[in-house]
Each structure stands twice: as structure tokens, then as C-alpha cells.
Amino acid sequence: MDLSRSAAAALDAADPLAPFRDRFVVADDDRLYLDGNSLGRLPRETPAALARVAEEQWGRGLVGSWSSWIGRATEIGDLLAAGVLGARAGEVMVSDSTSVDLYKLLVAGADARPGRDVLVCCADDFPTDRYLVAGVARARGMEVREVEAHIDEGLDLDVLAGALDERVAVVVLSAVAYRSGALPDLAAVTRLVHDAGALVLWDLSHAAGAVPVELEAIGADLAVGCTYKYLNGGPGAPAFLYVRRELQADLRQPIWGWFGQADQFAMGPAYDPAPGIERFAVGTPPVLAMAAVEVGARLVAEAGIERLAAKGRALTDLVVALADEWLVPHGVALASPRDAGRRGSHVSLAHPQAWQLTQALVDRGVVPDFRTPDRVRLGPAPLYTRFVDVWDALDRFRAVLVEGAHEACPTERSRVT
Numbered sequence: 545m546d547l548s549r550s551a552a553a554a555l556d557a558a559d560p561l562a563p564f565r566d567r568f569v570v571a572d573d574d575r576l577y578l579d580g581n582s583l584g585r586l587p588r589e590t591p592a593a594l595a596r597v598a599e600e601q602w603g604r605g606l607v608g609s610w611s612s613w614i615g616r617a618t619e620i621g622d623l624l625a626a627g628v629l630g631a632r633a634g635e636v637m638v639s640d641s642t643s644v645d646l647y648k649l650l651v652a653g654a655d656a657r658p659g660r661d662v663l664v665c666c667a668d669d670f671p672t673d674r675y676l677v678a679g680v681a682r683a684r685g686m687e688v689r690e691v692e693a694h695i696d697e698g699l700d701l702d703v704l705a706g707a708l709d710e711r712v713a714v715v716v717l718s719a720v721a722y723r724s725g726a727l728p729d730l731a732a733v734t735r736l737v738h739d740a741g742a743l744v745l746w747d748l749s750h751a752a753g754a755v756p757v758e759l760e761a762i763g764a765d766l767a768v769g770c771t772y773k774y775l776n777g778g779p780g781a782p783a784f785l786y787v788r789r790e791l792q793a794d795l796r797q798p799i800w801g802w803f804g805q806a807d808q809f810a811m812g813p814a815y816d817p818a819p820g821i822e823r824f825a826v827g828t829p830p831v832l833a834m835a836a837v838e839v840g841a842r843l844v845a846e847a848g849i850e851r852l853a854a855k856g857r858a859l860t861d862l863v864v865a866l867a868d869e870w871l872v873p874h875g876v877a878l879a880s881p882r883d884a885g886r887r888g889s890h891v892s893l894a895h896p897q898a899w900q901l902t903q904a905l906v907d908r909g910v911v912p913d914f915r916t917p918d919r920v921r922l923g924p925a926p927l928y929t930r931f932v933d934v935w936d937a938l939d940r941f942r943a944v945l946v947e948g949a950h951e952a953c954p955t956e957r958s959r960v961t
């Protein structure tokens with residue numbers, strides 16, 4: 545690979561997704577935003593979309609606007625289903641937070657497998673996933689099997705297979721590992737779990753908008769994910785949940801709220817869940833926040849998930865190649881799968897002083913994030929990150945190491961990055 549800056553500029557010139565960068569607010573071109581990926585950038589359209597809901601619908605329409613708001617969660621869910629998740633209409637809705645949706649689907653899934661008393665999760669998964677599995681297991685008197693996964697390479701299917709038997713009700717896994725970016729074979733994992741008679745619940749937070757997940761094609765049962773990363777829905781944006789159509793009638797979620805009720809405004813005496821995906825709703829949805837999710841979902845759908853994934857692989861390949869050349873000689877190690885087909889759109893780099901390096905990078909206008917125990921995570925989001933941004937960021941990373949600038953940064957973890 546040609547590692548010159550002009551080669552990176554040539555990749556930008558040939559990039560069919562390059563025009564999408566102008567659809568986002570980039571307040572400072574010199575601030576290289578490679579946060580990986582806790583918060584996507586603000587789409588230019590979003591403030592106007594929020595203002596429309598606030599001024600026209602809320603301000604003028606007042607409570608009468610509920611007639612158009614009431615179906616928004618499933619309408620935006622359908623957009624995500626078709627444009628981002630490879631799911632069918634009526635299988636996705638926007639709702640609550642990722643953690644709350646995970647709880648709802650985990651309990652619903654466990655209830656759907658009576659007589660099975662084990663929940664499986666990955667020991668290296670995102671904390672909220674592990675905590676929720678532990679909490680649900682404790683409340684139900686179930687056992688947790690935590691499958692060990694390689695911190696950099698992700699889940700080994702043979703190890704997962706060893707944890708599956710007729711006692712397992714639900715397996716919770718991330719499609720893209722939050723730290724390393726490792727991407728397992730989603731179809732193969734789903735088959736393995738089904739062979740054991742269990743349900744699989746995917747956390748798509750780091751996958752949605754970055755890699756094709758093809759939920760219908762792989763026969764996925766259940767999934768949740770956030771919309772503030774690659775979907776650019778904004779801070780605190782509501783999450784989405786997916787339930788395969790064929791399972792919906794049999795699943796009941798544990799939070800019996802009136803938005804999940806069949807005939808909601810009849811205000812009936814007893815809970816009688818709606819027949820479709822609406823039964824997984826709980827209470828009044830965040831209408832303003834959903835307007836921002838819709839803008840983000842439309843942008844991803846317009847760009848096309850295959851093109852986004854291809855660019856994500858090319859961007860992260862450049863990170864890896866430049867790290868090999870410039871950073872590895874200074875004690876940095878690749879902490880993500882080397883094969884682009886086995887990772888999402890972020891890469892982690894390990895160094896004993898990763899926390900100090902993260903701060904030194906922020907001081908030089910590069911925004912990565914730190915992940916325990918000793919990782920600098922770089923997430924070049926394909927919708928708006930240029931190849932020259934990656935080149936410049938790695939160049940600044942090299943300079944920090946060469947000059948030892950990180951040595952002067954505090955060692956205690958106090959700053960949020």
C-alpha cells in the first residue's frame with residue numbers, strides 16, 4: 545500500500561461517499577474526529593428537523609400533532625429495517641435506551657424458552673450487556689455462562705459451541721465488539737445457537753450503520769442497538785429493537801406499559817399486548833429525539849450499507865497500515881483483527897501508556913477514545929471521515945510518540961474523551 549499523504553488524497557478523490565461529509569457539521573476541519581464511536585457527528589439537516597417538530601408540530605399543532613407522532617416509532621423502525629438492518633417492515637421500532645430494550649427482549653426471550661435455566665453472554669462484552677444478563681438471571685434464579693473471548697480477536701465459535709446445550713435459553717452477543725471491533729460470522733453464530741434450541745439476542749450498537757447485518761437473511765431472533773453512533777441520532781437518542789416477525793406473537797416483554805397495549809386509547813381494564821412490534825413499546829416516545837434519529841437513518845440508507853462497510857474496511861486498513869509503519873516501532877500493538885472482513889469500522893491500538901497517549905492526541909486535535917485496559921480506539925466513520933483525516937491523525941500520533949509528548953500527561957483517569 546502506498547502510504548503517502550497524496551495516496552490518501554487520491555482515495556478521497558475516488559470515494560463515492562465523499563460528498564456525504566458536507567451533509568454534516570464539521571466546525572473545525574483541523575480537529576480530526578475519530579471517536580470510535582460514542583457519538584456521531586451532527587447532520588446539517590437535524591437542527592431544522594428538530595425545529596420543525598418543535599415550532600410547527602408542537603408550537604402550532606399542540607396536542608393535535610399526536611395523530612402524526614403516534615406511529616413515528618414504527619415508521620422510523622421501518623426505515624432502519626429496510627435501509628440499515630436488512631429486516632422486514634414491522635420488525636423494528638425505535639424505543640427507550642439500548643439497555644432497557646436489552647432487558648425487555650432478554651426477559652421476553654427467556655420466557656419463550658420455559659424449562660431452560662441458563663443465559664449465555666460474552667465475558668468481554670460491553671458492561672451493560674453483562675450486567676443486564678446477571679440481573680435478569682438473578683431475578684429469575686437462572687445461571688449465567690460467560691463465554692471467554694479473545695480481547696483483540698473476538699469470539700471463537702468453538703468456544704461458544706462449548707457453552708451451548710439444552711439448558712440455554714438466550715445467548716446475548718455483540719455483532720461488533722466494542723473494544724477491538726471484532727466481527728464474528730453472524731450467520732454461523734445464529735445457526736449454532738439455533739441448533740441448541742436457544743434464541744440469540746444481538747447488540748448491534750457498534751454494527752448498525754457500519755456493517756451489513758442482514759437480520760432477515762441470517763434468521764436473527766432478537767436485536768437491539770443505539771442510534772447515537774454510526775446512525776448519528778445525537779446524544780441520548782432513543783435505541784431500536786428488532787423482533788423477528790414469526791416470534792412476535794409468542795413473546796411478551798416485562799414492562800407492561802400503555803404504548804404496548806392493543807387498543808391503547810380504549811383505556812381498558814387489563815393489559816392486552818398489541819399484535820405486532822408495538823407490543824415491545826412501553827410509554828410515551830421521545831418525539832423530538834426521534835426526529836433526529838430519522839435524519840440519521842435516512843442518511844445511512846441513502847449512502848448504502850454495503851458502500852459504507854467497504855469504505856469502513858478501507859479506512860481501517862489505512863489505520864492498520866500506518867500504525868504498522870509508524871507506531872509499532874514505538875511500542876504500539878494492533879489490538880483488533882488484522883483481516884478487514886473480521887472487524888467493524890473501528891480499530892484499537894494497545895500501548896502501556898494508552899491513557900496518556902489519548903490525552904496527548906486530544907491536545908493535538910485528534911479525538912480518539914480510551915478503552916480499558918490500555919487501548920486507544922480509533923473509529924473513522926465512513927459517512928464523513930476522509931482518508932487524509934486518518935493519515936493526518938496517525939501522523940500526529942507518530943509525532944506524539946517520537947517527541948514523548950504523552951509523558952507529560954496525567955496518569956490518573958480523570959478526563960472524559
Ligand SMILES: Cc1ncc(COP(=O)(O)O)c(C=O)c1O
Nearest residue numbers: 641642643670672722747749770
Ligand atoms: C455495545 C453497547 N451496548 C450498549 C450500550 C449502552 O447503551 P445505552 O446507554 O443507550 O443503554 C453501549 C453504549 O455505548 C454500547 O456501546
